[in-house]
Amino acid sequence: MQAPRASAADLELVERLRAHDEAAFIELVEKLTPSMQRVARMFVPSDAVAGEVVQDAWLGVLQGLDGYEGRASLRTWIFRILVNIAKTRGQREARSVPFATLAGDDLEEPAFDPAAFDHSGGWSSLPFDWRGMPDERVTGRETLAVIGRAIEALPPMQAEVIRLRDVLGWTSDEVRNALDLTDTNQRVLLHRARAKVRAAVEEHLRSVNT
Amino acid sequence: MSRDLVCREVVELLNGYLDQALPADVLAAVEAHLAGCDGCTMVLEEFRQTIAMTGMLTEDQVTPSQRETLLAAFRGWSLA
Numbered sequence: 384m385q386a387p388r389a390s391a392a393d394l395e396l397v398e399r400l401r402a403h404d405e406a407a408f409i410e411l412v413e414k415l416t417p418s419m420q421r422v423a424r425m426f427v428p429s430d431a432v433a434g435e436v437v438q439d440a441w442l443g444v445l446q447g448l449d450g451y452e453g454r455a456s457l458r459t460w461i462f463r464i465l466v467n468i469a470k471t472r473g474q475r476e477a478r479s480v481p482f483a484t485l486a487g488d489d490l491e492e493p494a495f496d497p498a499a500f501d502h503s504g505g506w507s508s509l510p511f512d513w514r515g516m517p518d519e520r521v522t523g524r525e526t527l528a529v530i531g532r533a534i535e536a537l538p539p540m541q542a543e544v545i546r547l548r549d550v551l552g553w554t555s556d557e558v559r560n561a562l563d564l565t566d567t568n569q570r571v572l573l574h575r576a577r578a579k580v581r582a583a584v585e586e587h588l589r590s591v592n593t
Numbered sequence: 594m595s596r597d598l599v600c601r602e603v604v605e606l607l608n609g610y611l612d613q614a615l616p617a618d619v620l621a622a623v624e625a626h627l628a629g630c631d632g633c634t635m636v637l638e639e640f641r642q643t644i645a646m647t648g649m650l651t652e653d654q655v656t657p658s659q660r661e662t663l664l665a666a667f668r669g670w671s672l673a
Contacts, residue, residue: 403671405664405667405671408664408667409660409664412655412660412663412664413654413655416659416660416663417652417653417654417655434659437663438662438663438666441663441666441667442666445666445667445670446670493601493605494604494605495604495605497601500599500600500601503599504599504600504601504602505599506632506633509632509635510632510635510639513639514635514638514639521642522642522645522646522649526646527646527650530643530646530647530650531650534647545647546652549644549647549648550647550651550652551652555612570608570609570612570614573608574605574607574608577608577640578604580647581639581640581643584639584643584646585639
């Protein structure tokens, strides 16, 4: 698997960390720790253990800094350390969660309801068309809250993939490397997550469109 | 892919399309379908808009206690 390489900003941040720059460390911790905590929690039985995994991962990062050569982006490299520790810890706690559970529904199944299509595969009932609605209505706070709740309701791995991709703006390569997913699984998980979030937005906008 | 795609298949490919991850023959079939299908074009637009709105969400904050713990770990490492 080819990983996305480090950016100039990554290399600069690493130099600061190697020089024991506390501000650089805090900057990185604030950016990455919330997602690291959630990802760790997928593999271990409690928030407390996930917190320990995150702490071990950061220590691993600091201890491994001298070996970081920039072949992967900094956040990808950090997440690989995290996921390795989390998986090992999950096994030790006899709680390795099967991938299928983390991924959620049957990934072979279509993400769209087959009932929306006729026997020839064309639309039998079109989704709600919100394009005519005023922008402030569509992209208002209420819709954003609907999206946030829809993401929270997703199976853990789908939720994390859409957060990293669409909330935080990571590339698909970074996400599959960071979470140790195949290219196909990354794509399927993202598609399923986006399909459910789009459906939640559709339902919400249909209900407020008077 | 020599045959035409139907709507039920195209909607499952739209995120691959948005990610520019489709093989050339599938991409051509999806584009040909979209050119003649308002329903699928609408869903594509709705995906685009949903993704843009998802990007407006904010990430959780690190908890103060976790921040303190990690800072202490950093200082310990710095002194080592």
